[in-house]
Amino acid sequence: MFRILKKSLKTGLVTGQYPQAQPLVTPIPAAHEKAAPFKSSLTIREVDTGSCNACEMEMNALTNPVYDVERFGVHIAASPRHADALVVTGPVAVNMEHPLKEVYKQTPHPKLVIALGDCAINCGIFKGSYAVTGPVERHIPVDVRIPGCPPRPVEILEALASIRSFRTPSDE
Amino acid sequence: MTDRLSLEQRIQTAFADLVAAHPHDGFLQYRIDQSRLPEVARFLHERLKGRLALLFAIDCRPRAQKYEIQYLFALGAGQPWVLLTVELVGSASLFTSITPSVHAAQWYEREIRDLFGLIPQGHPDLRRLVRHEHWPQGLHPLQKAFPWDKTMGWQQGEYRFRHIEGEGVFEVPVGPIHAGIIEPGHFRFSVAGEPIMQLEVRHFWKHRGIEKLFEQCTLSGALPLAERVSGDTTIGHSLAYCQAVESLLHLEIPRRARFLRSFFLELERLHNHIGDVGAICNDTAYTLAHAHCSRMKEQLMQLNDWLTGSRFLRGTMAIGGVTKDLTAIQQRAVIDSLDRIEKDFAELESIIFANASLTDRLETTGVLTERTAWDHGAVGVVGRASGIDHDVRRDRPFAAYDEVPVHTVVYRYGDVRARLRVRMDEIHESIRLIREIWQQLPHGSILAAADHMPQPGEWALSAVESWRGEVLYFVMAGDDGHIHRCKVRDPSFVNWPAIQWAAVGNIIPDFPLINKSFNLSYAGNDL
Ligand code: SF4
Numbered sequence: 001m002f003r004i005l006k007k008s009l010k011t012g013l014v015t016g017q018y019p020q021a022q023p024l025v026t027p028i029p030a031a032h033e034k035a036a037p038f039k040s041s042l043t044i045r046e047v048d049t050g051s052c053n054a055c056e057m058e059m060n061a062l063t064n065p066v067y068d069v070e071r072f073g074v075h076i077a078a079s080p081r082h083a084d085a086l087v088v089t090g091p092v093a094v095n096m097e098h099p100l101k102e103v104y105k106q107t108p109h110p111k112l113v114i115a116l117g118d119c120a121i122n123c124g125i126f127k128g129s130y131a132v133t134g135p136v137e138r139h140i141p142v143d144v145r146i147p148g149c150p151p152r153p154v155e156i157l158e159a160l161a162s163i164r165s166f167r168t169p170s171d172e
Numbered sequence: 173m174t175d176r177l178s179l180e181q182r183i184q185t186a187f188a189d190l191v192a193a194h195p196h197d198g199f200l201q202y203r204i205d206q207s208r209l210p211e212v213a214r215f216l217h218e219r220l221k222g223r224l225a226l227l228f229a230i231d232c233r234p235r236a237q238k239y240e241i242q243y244l245f246a247l248g249a250g251q252p253w254v255l256l257t258v259e260l261v262g263s264a265s266l267f268t269s270i271t272p273s274v275h276a277a278q279w280y281e282r283e284i285r286d287l288f289g290l291i292p293q294g295h296p297d298l299r300r301l302v303r304h305e306h307w308p309q310g311l312h313p314l315q316k317a318f319p320w321d322k323t324m325g326w327q328q329g330e331y332r333f334r335h336i337e338g339e340g341v342f343e344v345p346v347g348p349i350h351a352g353i354i355e356p357g358h359f360r361f362s363v364a365g366e367p368i369m370q371l372e373v374r375h376f377w378k379h380r381g382i383e384k385l386f387e388q389c390t391l392s393g394a395l396p397l398a399e400r401v402s403g404d405t406t407i408g409h410s411l412a413y414c415q416a417v418e419s420l421l422h423l424e425i426p427r428r429a430r431f432l433r434s435f436f437l438e439l440e441r442l443h444n445h446i447g448d449v450g451a452i453c454n455d456t457a458y459t460l461a462h463a464h465c466s467r468m469k470e471q472l473m474q475l476n477d478w479l480t481g482s483r484f485l486r487g488t489m490a491i492g493g494v495t496k497d498l499t500a501i502q503q504r505a506v507i508d509s510l511d512r513i514e515k516d517f518a519e520l521e522s523i524i525f526a527n528a529s530l531t532d533r534l535e536t537t538g539v540l541t542e543r544t545a546w547d548h549g550a551v552g553v554v555g556r557a558s559g560i561d562h563d564v565r566r567d568r569p570f571a572a573y574d575e576v577p578v579h580t581v582v583y584r585y586g587d588v589r590a591r592l593r594v595r596m597d598e599i600h601e602s603i604r605l606i607r608e609i610w611q612q613l614p615h616g617s618i619l620a621a622a623d624h625m626p627q628p629g630e631w632a633l634s635a636v637e638s639w640r641g642e643v644l645y646f647v648m649a650g651d652d653g654h655i656h657r658c659k660v661r662d663p664s665f666v667n668w669p670a671i672q673w674a675a676v677g678n679i680i681p682d683f684p685l686i687n688k689s690f691n692l693s694y695a696g697n698d699l
Contacts, residue, residue, distance in 0.1 A: 048355050132380055
């Protein structure tokens, strides 16, 4: 017990210890409007449709104590039925096309779709392959694009902040 | 040398008519008729304790009207690879399955059937593996006649899971989309009451046609693709690819570059292993350890970013060496950070193991016995936790590991705790290795240039011990610097079938924990 406390005290507060980034995204104006209901809370369901897993790892990093995305009211949901936004990573692999559409259907309205990473936006390096059926927007409407291969967690954070137009971590 | 003679002699004694070729240093190749294949494969596997490391096909068209099927066996440290080659000439499309005697061949042969349309005769399970049921009949993308960018049609079909019937037996389907932020895959459990009677893993949701994409690239242009086969294993895959191409180009790698390669490979191992330790604890609901581990992992990723401009160390490897050199200041900073992290982590370790409710969850959970691990040819962390004493860094040293030897960590119990222990010990070992590399880091250039072009049909194979385990790349040169065939084997491909056995007898709520302790790649498996 004392060991645990001592460790926590010694570690101190690590949240926010990351290099700042410039906001990268210029979201389409409609996204602002669509994001309005999620200003104070946004629940995300992540869907991987064929990524290399690096984009997922950066999404996962958002939940670590350093980025702690929950302090901005962002939660990760276990089911699309509880989600306000779908974050889709990876080009749409032919075997994932159907599950992606299914998840989209199961997500209640109003909903946002965020394409995370170059693959989700334009298939990236996998473009053209017989087993890739096109970027996410070919299958479901995309509201926000976050480029990068993979985007850094701080860039994802900035993007989420800017579409929901709340205070960004850097003006704290 | 005596080793090679003795191995070659032993094969010679058993099969007097087989003639070995020595295509490269460290290889014995036998071209055999497929009627002989099962007995030779069985001899290598059972008598000589050879592990089937890789099995794949090559479409030799347009140069020759034939397919080649290659069986690669690994026979212990310091021994040459043994490669059996079988040819299917003209329109022949049947080959003899070795799965009945070499269990590890099962997925490989199904994969060949799907991607090449060649049929393994005598295989006990000929269901589709990579091709999901909606792929049209007769579509085999790795045949040379198949255009890489063809749009695929759609057909109705149903995948038949293995059923267990009986009173009180029911099935629980999980996936392909899971609750956490993880990759897609499908698990089908058959349970009676609480315990799992059978688990069937259904993967290849993320199949992106990577091996076909490689064939569209030049030898020098495919590196970014290799980095993105499995994003968390950027260095493991890109290094294995570079080494294969370098041996095709007859490139000698500068000594400093070899040291830096090991350095980056260990950095990659570190952040992944620390992340896994946290994730395993998290799946037992011990979030404190998870929070500390993900904090340390984040520190390491920020360090990677600062050193190379990429949190995943992308763009560090190059054919002929590395692209990033480290200044003395950077080296010092890495060593200082690692000193801190090692202390930090050691404190956490003692907290973790003082927690009886945690260790209770880990012990005897998800046991993969040594026998099952061996039958599947399990590699890497999973293998070493089940008593398989195998580490490419020691057995076939690459990069700087001949000068900076690694102490291999092996545990025998094969449970979640053993896999956790392997990772913990390897974290300390990686830090030790990085220190050692830093002390011995030679001066000199970091990149060599090539002046040789391989002939079409020349091939090379390379093996790297990534953080998950052995990554294999087989690269065959094509015309004007293009790739004719690139076979990628992530360690996950051999370890996934093994997890089906580790789950049996456990309860479903423990499966996420077992799965985390394996932590296999879906992307690297599905290709
Ligand atoms: S965008 Fe890059 S990092 Fe993300 S999934 Fe695609 S290849 Fe991987």
